[in-house]
Amino acid sequence: MKLFLLSCIITLSFAQDINPRKFPPNFLLGVANAATQIEGGWNEDGKSESIWDHFAHNFPEKIADKSNADIACDSYHKYKEDVALIKAMGLNHYRLSIAWTRVLPTGRTDNVNEAGVQYYKNVFKELRDNGIIPMVTLYHWDLPQILQEEMGGFMNESIADLFGDYARFCFETFGEDAKWWVTINEPKQVCQVGYGAGRYAPGIKSNGVGDYVCAKNLLLAHARAWHIYDEEFREKNQGKVAIVVDGSWAEPGSDNEADKAASERALHFGVGLYGNPVFNGDWPELVKQRVAERSKLEGFSESRLPAFTDEQIKYINGTSDYLALNHYSTMMASDSEAPIGQPSFDNDISARSWAKPEWTPTSQWWFYDLPWGLRKFLNWLKNTYNNPEIVITENGYVDNDDTLEDDRRIHYLRGYLSACLDAIYEDKVNLIGYTAWSIMDDWEWTGGYSSFLGMYKIDFKDPDIPRIKRKSAGYFTTIAHNRCLIDLDKCIE
Template sequence: MKRLPIFIALIALSLADDINPRKFPKTFKLGVANAAPQIEGGWNEDGKGETIWDRFAHKHPEKIADRSTPDVACDSYHKYKEDIALIKAMGLDHYRLSIAWSRVLPTGYTDKVNKAGVEYYKNVFKELKENDIKPMVTLYHWDLPQPLQDQMNGWLNESIVDVFGDYAKFAFETFGDDVDWWITVNEPKQVCQSGYGTGGYAPGVVGSGVTDYSCARNILLAHARAWHIYNELYRSKNKGKVAIVVDASWSEPGSDSDADRAAAERATQFEVGLYANPVFNGDWPEVVKRRVAERSKMEGYEESRLPAFSEREIAYLKGTSDYLALNTYSTMMVSAAGEAPLTASFEHDKNVRYWAEPDWPKDGPWWFYDLPWGLRKFLNWLKRTYNNPEIVVTENGYVTGDDTLEDDKRIHYFRGYLSACLDAIYKDNVNLTAYTAWSIMDDWEWTGGYTSFLGLYKVNFTDPERPRIKRKSADFFAGVAKNRCLLDPSECID
């Protein structure tokens, strides 16, 4: 027993040795994120229109874990100055936030502008500028104006490409002097597969393997429309960048077998390539096209359920991302599976089996594992697959099972994942330029309601004042920003 402390010390030392001691490059940006529908509240104040998530939460409370709504959320609509002060106090470089489409254009169309909504975001951007915090702004973070869903079936109608283009042009024109770091659509995979596929997310459309692919096509063309508008009308003046966010867990082959390696690659192409490949390489990934075409034929369809891009559209899509924006939180093992039943389904088309090792560390949902090596592998995959693009991590963070302020597990997660970023930069020459932690504070986590805790700051949702309460991880992240390093400053290497 006397040897135990030495043994523990050796383990601690070996773990410390795994943390990269290098300082982040001087140009590397560290920031935090959240999104309008999750923190703003003020859901019907000052002329804001209804969104599909407002309708979904109000009409289907049984689909929200705690039957809650985003009506008030963190009340950032009224407390944005306090939120920005927290970011300033942490010494961070940027804040990723979103514009609520329906707050500035209540019907979704540019013929009806809500001046109070425009003024709100003007004030937010002014506050950020005065505090030397760079805004990273998302145009669409899942909150489609409800009239567009009612009148045109939302993302399933190809006319939305031009409607979104008009909205993007309005935003670029209105806020272009305040913002030069743009994201068109956050996580189109979730929008399409959950919102227009399984129906688990707003607007609750069910049609997996058919409608989710139509959604994907329209979102990608809408993104390209916005990119071209910026490129042609605003880039020379505002010198900004525009991208679309992709999201996934890293898919690790379940074994060294060819079948498992192919399954892992197929999973990543269906999860990431479906949205990244068209904007970087011009078309759907080959494995996705082949799989959906083959299964569609066996299922009796006259043509593939995956709608093709024309040659003109391929040319229009290719090159419409100035950087690669990545949301990622975890890793899953992926193995080959027997051929799925011949019914239309995105999961059947992908046809893999996900699993996790029983000893993988987690503290919340079953898929939220603390495995930083997966991030490094993911970043290298993106580098190889898309010709070494600039990569920005636009979301990464850790969910805990309770709202404790002593969130050492979150600190462990951030330290490991940030170290993986340093490894990717210095050891693998990945062109990674920024990292954004999710989230600045606890929020309304969609169907998870207020039961998931991801914030550097706790929010007391039972208090009408919605106080922000600092967690231990906030001090850790502030220390990283100050020292530009993950270890004690005396141990850091320039």
């Protein structure tokens, strides 16, 4: 009897942690993926090589299982099957990306690949015919390799005009198909990991220098695309354009002021570096001061963080119609003053990132199921950026276990969606949509095919590359149908 009572108490306690409110009537629920990770057909029908094609082909040792995305989920041929899954789940929207290399193989608008254009036209028609809203990302890391070789990619300030031309082409070509646009996905990963640490394509190692140059050029590229839409397409197409910011919540490691300051540094370097210029104008002040001080001590004649001109600050400020957020987990942040020496993005932050021993680990060192971190993050964004409309454009559970009985993924989704409801109803955060990553397993960049995030399992060893339903797909379908996280008869309007 005591065991039974204890079981009941635990069950009730868990249930009470889940918000019983229904999602607002117009709240968007959807799933996401990206071209490189699912399409395959890497050189088919005129598509050119991207920096990630080049990276995986030439440096397989940098990929966990030495794989590549040549075939991936074969969505280039199986997109109708993918759309059917989304339709069957009853979801509102699908976040996908256009491969720059598939529509403009040279990266420039004087060489249009009609086969690539038709592919995306077909995808958009399939979505439209099934009542699914496309949320379209212009750049999900797949820069044409030729632009990297000819001009250095995002290290060259002329990338802003080239990206603007590409964006205009997409707005002209697909403007009737899509109203929700994302310019660039996760700029921190593009710049700090791709052009600083060198772990991601294009593999440039210029830590604490090149990553900041990339950040400035990338923000100018984003702003160029936003202004093109605003001036040339908004009146006709009535869409919205945003840039994605991504990050883990940085919880102060203690109540002392040094750890609280470390938490703020981690957030402003990780998120504010891209969010602040767009929503408030200019780099975050503490980022500017800190990089300038450390640069001087390191013997630089000027800050490693390139300054914006007054004109550029004005040009970038206000260039996001909503805040697109990718968030997966939370880490603790403690002050850890780094010695002066080699330039380093992490040393500029000087915050030790760590996990509490009681947190349940997964297959990824940085990943923990802590939904309270999302709620805190949403409130920080609300307060820091003047309560913008927020769409969560990625959130999901990662593991190296490809089981179909993925109860841990269900637990994660339930908790994080409950945190969303808490933020909406208790904290008055202007959150209008949630996008789960992912509809299906995919090629996870340097994780290859060894990390699983899909609500549908992909059997990559089967030549037919079947989509196999996991338990979480059924759970998410029920959420979409009921618009609630608990039994329908117990939901609160």
